[in-house]
Amino acid sequence: MSRLILAAALAFSLSQANTQPYTGTWTADFKGTTHVRLELAIVAGTLGGKISLGDIEVDEQGELKTVGSAPATLTPIANVSVKNSVLSFTRKDGEDLDHFAMRITGPGTAELDLVLTEEDKKEFAAEGIPAPKPIKLKRQ
Numbered sequence: 001m002s003r004l005i006l007a008a009a010l011a012f013s014l015s016q017a018n019t020q021p022y023t024g025t026w027t028a029d030f031k032g033t034t035h036v037r038l039e040l041a042i043v044a045g046t047l048g049g050k051i052s053l054g055d056i057e058v059d060e061q062g063e064l065k066t067v068g069s070a071p072a073t074l075t076p077i078a079n080v081s082v083k084n085s086v087l088s089f090t091r092k093d094g095e096d097l098d099h100f101a102m103r104i105t106g107p108g109t110a111e112l113d114l115v116l117t118e119e120d121k122k123e124f125a126a127e128g129i130p131a132p133k134p135i136k137l138k139r140q
Helices: 002-022 118-126
Strands: 024-030 033-043 046-053 056-058 064-067 075-083 086-093 096-106 109-115 135-139
Touching (some): 002 075, 002 096, 033 135
Antiparallel strands (some): 046 075, 056 064, 075 086, 086 096, 109 135
């Protein structure tokens, strides 16, 4: 029995160590406007959080062109997992489910990608909209 408890404690400890670099409040600013706010925390041994996203417009290369302010109200994220140093999660947006991937790029910095489905990619291409490049985040 004590081996089972020790194994469970070790697994819990390893999962926390795996998610610890992601915890905190992350923001993205563009020309003085905060357009992304991501709050991540470990609660009851599980990583979870909330996100707020402002509207963005990208240029022909997928770089930010204009942004709207992130709303004050954050939306819960779900399906949070870390695999190969990539934090993945989803956010419900009306009837849609948005998929994201976050990678730590340095001390207090990360990149957030909107993961597009093949259907999304085709729809964007038909409208002449390039896929947005990763958004640079800073830990607050």
